[in-house]
Amino acid sequence: MKNSFGLYIHYPFCKRVCYYCHFTKQNFDKELSDKYIDFLLKELELKGDKNKIIDTVYFGGGSPGLIEKDNITEILKTISDYYTLSNNTEITIEINPEDADLDKLRFLNKIGFNRISIGTQSFNSDDLKYLKRSHSAGLSLSVINDVKTAGFTNINTDFIIGLPTQSKETLFHGFNTVKDLAIPHLSVYVLEGVKEENDNENKLDEYLYFQTDAILKNLGYFRYEVSNYSVSNYESIHNSKYWKNKEYIGVGLSASGYENGIDYKNTENLYEYFELIKEKKLPIKEKSQIIKMDRHIITGLRTSKGVKINHFKKHQETLKMLLKEQILIERNGYISIKNNKILLLNEILTYFR
Numbered sequence: 030m031k032n033s034f035g036l037y038i039h040y041p042f043c044k045r046v047c048y049y050c051h052f053t054k055q056n057f058d059k060e061l062s063d064k065y066i067d068f069l070l071k072e073l074e075l076k077g078d079k080n081k082i083i084d085t086v087y088f089g090g091g092s093p094g095l096i097e098k099d100n101i102t103e104i105l106k107t108i109s110d111y112y113t114l115s116n117n118t119e120i121t122i123e124i125n126p127e128d129a130d131l132d133k134l135r136f137l138n139k140i141g142f143n144r145i146s147i148g149t150q151s152f153n154s155d156d157l158k159y160l161k162r163s164h165s166a167g168l169s170l171s172v173i174n175d176v177k178t179a180g181f182t183n184i185n186t187d188f189i190i191g192l193p194t195q196s197k198e199t200l201f202h203g204f205n206t207v208k209d210l211a212i213p214h215l216s217v218y219v220l221e222g223v224k225e226e227n228d229n230e231n232k233l234d235e236y237l238y239f240q241t242d243a244i245l246k247n248l249g250y251f252r253y254e255v256s257n258y259s260v261s262n263y264e265s266i267h268n269s270k271y272w273k274n275k276e277y278i279g280v281g282l283s284a285s286g287y288e289n290g291i292d293y294k295n296t297e298n299l300y301e302y303f304e305l306i307k308e309k310k311l312p313i314k315e316k317s318q319i320i321k322m323d324r325h326i327i328t329g330l331r332t333s334k335g336v337k338i339n340h341f342k343k344h345q346e347t348l349k350m351l352l353k354e355q356i357l358i359e360r361n362g363y364i365s366i367k368n369n370k371i372l373l374l375n376e377i378l379t380y381f382r
C-alpha cells in the first residue's frame with residue numbers, strides 16, 4: 030500500500046518584514062522570487078516520487094499570497110506530475126489581507142485551493158498599529174467577505190495575543206467578530222521575544238491565554254492543539270499531521286519534513302539553497318532520528334486528545350511523577366497536559382527527549 034503524505038511548500042518573501050516574526054523570510058524582490066520559484070520546482074522534481082500519495086498541501090511563508098498566478102499554477106502542475114495527488118487533497122494557502130483581491134481569491138479557488146488562512150492578527154486598530162501591520166481591521170473584514178464570495182468555506186484566521194494594547198474586552202470583541210463572520214478555525218499565537226522578559230508580562234500572557242481559551246470555548250470553538258481552535262470537523266488536516274506523527278514532505282527554504290522516521294530541515298540560506306539544487310542535491314541541512322514512541326509523545330502532547338498511554342512504556346517513572354503532580358492527566362487511555370498547565374509544554378517535553 031502506498032503511504033500518504035502532507036506536502037509543505039515554503040515561500041520566503043513578504044512585502045514588508047514584521048519585527049516580531051520568527052519565520053524564514055525576506056523582503057519581496059520580483060527577480061529573486063522568480064528565481065526561487067524555478068528552484069522550488071526543481072526541488073519538487075528532485076524529491077518527486079509517484080509512489081507517494083499527497084493528501085494535504087500547505088503553502089506557508091513568508092507570504093505565499095504574493096506568488097503570481099502562473100507560478101502557482103506551475104507549482105500545482107509540478108506536484109501532480111511528480112507525486113500522486115489523492116482525490117480529496119486539502120490544499121491550503123496563507124494569505125495576508127493586503128495581498129488578497131477577489132480576482133486572485135477566485136482564481137485560487139478555481140485551481141483547487143480549498144482552505145485559506147488569513148493573516149488578520151487582530152481586528153483592533155491599536156493592536157495592528159502596535160504590530161506595525163500594513164493592513165487595517167476594515168481591510169481584513171472586506172477580504173474575509175471576498176474569501177467567502179470566492180467560494181471558500183474552510184477558513185482560518187491568525188490571531189496574536191499578549192499585546193500591551195489588549196484587554197479581556199478587546200479580545201472578546203475580536204473573537205466575537207470571528208464567530209459573527211462564521212470563520213470555523215483560529216490559530217492563536219502569543220507574541221514572543223519582543224518585550225523584555227519579566228514576571229508581570231509572563232503573568233499577563235498567561236492571563237490572556239486562559240482568557241482566550243475561556244472566551245473561545247464559550248463561543249463554540251474547541252482547542253485541539255496548543256495554538257489551534259476550531260468548530261467540529263474543521264481541524265486542519267495538514268497541521269494535524271505534525272501532531273499525529275504522520276509523514277510530511279518539506280519543500281523550499283527552511284522547510285521541515287518527516288519521512289521514514291527521519292526529521293529533516295532544509296537550509297535557511299537562500300544562496301546555499303540555490304547552489305545545492307543546482308548540483309542536483311537535496312537542500313537538507315539537518316537530519317535527526319527520534320525514536321518513534323518518543324516522537325508520538327513529543328508531538329501528541331501538543332494536542333488536547335493527548336497520547337495513547339502505551340507510548341509511555343519507556344517513561345513509566347516520569348509519567349507517574351507528572352500524573353502525581355497533576356501536570357499530566359489520563360483520560361480514556363490517553364495522556365494529555367492538564368489545561369491549566371499548557372503553558373509549561375516546552376518544559377514538560379524536555380522530560381521525553
Ligand code: SF4
Binds near residue numbers: 043052
Ligand atoms: S507578513 Fe507574516 S511571514 Fe511576513 S514578516 Fe510579517 S508575520 Fe512574518
